[in-house]
Amino acid sequence: MMRDRLQDTKSYYDVVVIGSGLAGLTAANFLGRCGRSVLLLEQHYNLGGLATWFKRKGGHIFDISLHGFPAGMIKSCRKYWTKQIADCIVQLKSIRFDNPQFQLETTFDRDDFTRLITRRFGIEPAVVQRFFDTARAMNFYDDQAMTTGELFERFFPGRSDVVRLLMEPITYANGSTLNDPAITYGIVFSNFMSKGVYIFQGGTDLLIRLMKAELTSNGVDVRHSAAVDRVLTGNGRVTGVRANGKVIPCGAVVSNANLKTTIERLVGCEHFGAEFVEKAGAVRLNNSSCQVYMGIRRGESIDYIGDLIFTSVAGEFDSDKLCAKDVTSRTFSVYYPNTRPGSDRYAIVSSTNANYEDWARLSEEEYERDKAHLIETTLAALEKYIPNVRKKLDHVEAATPRTFERYTGHVAGATFGTKFEGLEISQTLPEQIGGLFHTGSVGIIMSGWLGTVNYGVIVANEVESFLYANSGTATVRKRDPAGSRREGEMERVSS
Ligand SMILES: Cc1cc2nc3c(=O)[nH]c(=O)nc-3n(C[C@H](O)[C@H](O)[C@H](O)COP(=O)(O)OP(=O)(O)OC[C@H]3O[C@@H](n4cnc5c(N)ncnc54)[C@H](O)[C@@H]3O)c2cc1C
Numbered sequence: 001m002m003r004d005r006l007q008d009t010k011s012y013y014d015v016v017v018i019g020s021g022l023a024g025l026t027a028a029n030f031l032g033r034c035g036r037s038v039l040l041l042e043q044h045y046n047l048g049g050l051a052t053w054f055k056r057k058g059g060h061i062f063d064i065s066l067h068g069f070p071a072g073m074i075k076s077c078r079k080y081w082t083k084q085i086a087d088c089i090v091q092l093k094s095i096r097f098d099n100p101q102f103q104l105e106t107t108f109d110r111d112d113f114t115r116l117i118t119r120r121f122g123i124e125p126a127v128v129q130r131f132f133d134t135a136r137a138m139n140f141y142d143d144q145a146m147t148t149g150e151l152f153e154r155f156f157p158g159r160s161d162v163v164r165l166l167m168e169p170i171t172y173a174n175g176s177t178l179n180d181p182a183i184t185y186g187i188v189f190s191n192f193m194s195k196g197v198y199i200f201q202g203g204t205d206l207l208i209r210l211m212k213a214e215l216t217s218n219g220v221d222v223r224h225s226a227a228v229d230r231v232l233t234g235n236g237r238v239t240g241v242r243a244n245g246k247v248i249p250c251g252a253v254v255s256n257a258n259l260k261t262t263i264e265r266l267v268g269c270e271h272f273g274a275e276f277v278e279k280a281g282a283v284r285l286n287n288s289s290c291q292v293y294m295g296i297r298r299g300e301s302i303d304y305i306g307d308l309i310f311t312s313v314a315g316e317f318d319s320d321k322l323c324a325k326d327v328t329s330r331t332f333s334v335y336y337p338n339t340r341p342g343s344d345r346y347a348i349v350s351s352t353n354a355n356y357e358d359w360a361r362l363s364e365e366e367y368e369r370d371k372a373h374l375i376e377t378t379l380a381a382l383e384k385y386i387p388n389v390r391k392k393l394d395h396v397e398a399a400t401p402r403t404f405e406r407y408t409g410h411v412a413g414a415t416f417g418t419k420f421e422g423l424e425i426s427q428t429l430p431e432q433i434g435g436l437f438h439t440g441s442v443g444i445i446m447s448g449w450l451g452t453v454n455y456g457v458i459v460a461n462e463v464e465s466f467l468y469a470n471s472g473t474a475t476v477r478k479r480d481p482a483g484s485r486r487e488g489e490m491e492r493v494s495s
Pocket of ligand 1: 018019020021022023024041042043044047048049050051064065066067068069070172173226227228229256257258289290291351407408409410415416439440441447448449450452
């Protein structure tokens with residue numbers, strides 16, 4: 001018989017957090033530190049959401065989304081998690097690009113990009129500086145009408161090669177396109193350009209283990225294999241949740257499930273105002289992803305070929321082609337033994353953006369066939385960088401939008417939340433139902449590791465204010481989450 005994961009929950013919690021993605025984990029930790037009673041419910045058996053890992057026979061460990069994030073994670077982890085977690089964050093030294101327009105290696109920071117764009121691509125230094133300054137100055141409250149494509153056209157007209165260098169990695173990081181608001185690009189790009197690309201040394205398994213220990217030490221009640229199917233409301237306020245069939249009363253809910261799922265499935269449209277439902281219904285989801293996980297046999301090794309390799313055979317950068325099932329672009333993340341110090345293992349993960357519709361309605365036979373094709377074409381592409389790699393591999397498998405949908409419950413396997421308009425809906429949820437909050441990938445700028453961690457903090461601050469205002473009880477902070485961000489700091493939070 002299945003163990004009842006919720007047998008001994010308390011009769012009431014100040015806050016229930018639904019989902020243990022990085023935003024849910026961070027919000028729960030913040031509120032636990034504030035002295036609130038917090039229950040964290042995760043439907044999967046592992047915590048972390050997309051920031052998770054899995055093991056396979058032969059000693060393989062594969063990370064899903066440990067590919068690179070901005071240096072801002074160090075500060076956020078030190079403030080809102082622990083020094084130990086922050087100290088594990090290290091820089092990736094070599095980011096490579098290989099496409100028909102250029103082949104180059106970079107540390108992916110402002111100095112190196114300035115060098116490349118001026119010397120290699122021949123753009124005037126003053127133009128490059130103005131572009132960086134403009135991107136850096138962008139914030140949430142700026143003009144939202146200019147698109148990223150228009151921003152590039154203003155600074156680099158007709159230079160599809162420069163656009164590719166500037167845009168391709170960001171599209172991989174958050175699914176954004178040239179048609180999305182330029183501010184989403186400016187914020188995310190500038191965060192990366194500040195100091196380069198970073199990774200968590202020790203792997204996602206260590207990260208989540210350390211986060212779980214910190215949550216527990218802050219009194220957060222953490223339960224996995226606990227799926228919430230309903231957020232309960234009464235008199236315009238949240239009253240509790242139903243998880244694994246059990247009703248758990250609480251004063252506030254933070255949903256880390258997809259924004260649309262939260263509104264339409266967990267709460268139900270009938271509980272919101274008509275205008276809000278219409279606006280929420282119009283929010284566009286971001287795309288999904290495919291990945292191929294390749295494990296090098298124990299005892300085998302591969303030469304250093306760079307850490308992150310953006311490859312493409314497409315003539316120019318093209319957002320639609322990047323998601324197409326006929327894959328032309330892939331990012332290879334190469335994990336050497338120093339990813340997990342003490343290990344002697346190597347792994348490679350190929351990531352591509354993908355459209356859910358291309359995979360959703362296939363028969364089982366077609367699905368298996370198309371996955372095998374994805375694996376085969378990925379191996380063929382990787383052979384360019386690691387000749388004879390097939391002989392060194394003893395495990396290969398693929399994930400598709402269906403896989404992401406299954407393991408996270410996200411509608412249409414959306415791996416990067418929603419487009420920009422989702423942010424306003426996420427932020428105004430509590431105006432609709434008292435005590436109902438959403439956090440997690442949304443609006444492009446709140447996506448990625450840094451964006452979701454920081455959005456978790458922003459929302460937790462609001463929850464804390466709500467609880468304080470409604471109960472009138474000041475909480476005793478176990479540890480002051482000093483400097484916790486408030487709305488005004490929205491502009492520089494994402495990855
Ligand atoms: C292939 C890929 C590569 C990526 N690469 C990078 C990268 O290099 N750098 C970077 O910064 N970001 C990257 N990202 C994005 C980053 O991983 C995500 O933006 C971030 O981890 C999402 O966190 P989140 O808080 O939104 O929650 P999610 O990770 O989406 O987790 C939500 C959690 O809620 C749980 N849940 C949902 N519904 C329920 C329910 N009803 N009851 C209980 N639990 C529920 C889910 O099971 C899940 O655990 C990548 C993502 C993908 C898919």
